[in-house]
Amino acid sequence: MAENRKKSDKRPPYRRSKQRERILALLRSTDTHPTANWLFGRLKKEFPNLSIGTIYRNVGILVHQGLIGRIAFGSTFDRLDANVTEHYHFICERCDAVIDLKLPVQRGLDKQVPTSEGFQVHRHAVEFYGLCPKCAKKA
Numbered sequence: 001m002a003e004n005r006k007k008s009d010k011r012p013p014y015r016r017s018k019q020r021e022r023i024l025a026l027l028r029s030t031d032t033h034p035t036a037n038w039l040f041g042r043l044k045k046e047f048p049n050l051s052i053g054t055i056y057r058n059v060g061i062l063v064h065q066g067l068i069g070r071i072a073f074g075s076t077f078d079r080l081d082a083n084v085t086e087h088y089h090f091i092c093e094r095c096d097a098v099i100d101l102k103l104p105v106q107r108g109l110d111k112q113v114p115t116s117e118g119f120q121v122h123r124h125a126v127e128f129y130g131l132c133p134k135c136a137k138k139a
């Protein structure tokens, strides 16, 4: 793997892991922003010795490597996202669906945080809450 890492890459090297590769592939196969538990349900047949702890550890590594994003839903319910381009989310308060929105990212927002007070902005995240189209239709 060393040959894949650029010289400027300061991220710590992780040993290749078949399980982690499958976790990433599964996350890339869906846009539903699943949980660690969802991954566990899909992978435990394939890897009989797999534990939920292993899922959490590998998810943590993927987040650290910048290969996936995580939307905080309260630890075990955190939602995972293989779409690492900046985008905004809509979160349904009824069915917990997390949906990617095709809204332009508001770069100007970052500049509104006062650097004069010592803040250094790297990025921002926006989540809209309400009813998804399916739930809104039923309401």
Ligand SMILES: [Zn+2]
Pocket: 092, 093, 094, 095, 096, 097, 131, 132, 133, 134, 135, 136
């Ligand atoms: Zn909904």
Ligand SMILES: [Zn+2]
Pocket: 033, 081, 083, 087, 089, 099, 100
């Ligand atoms: Zn997303």
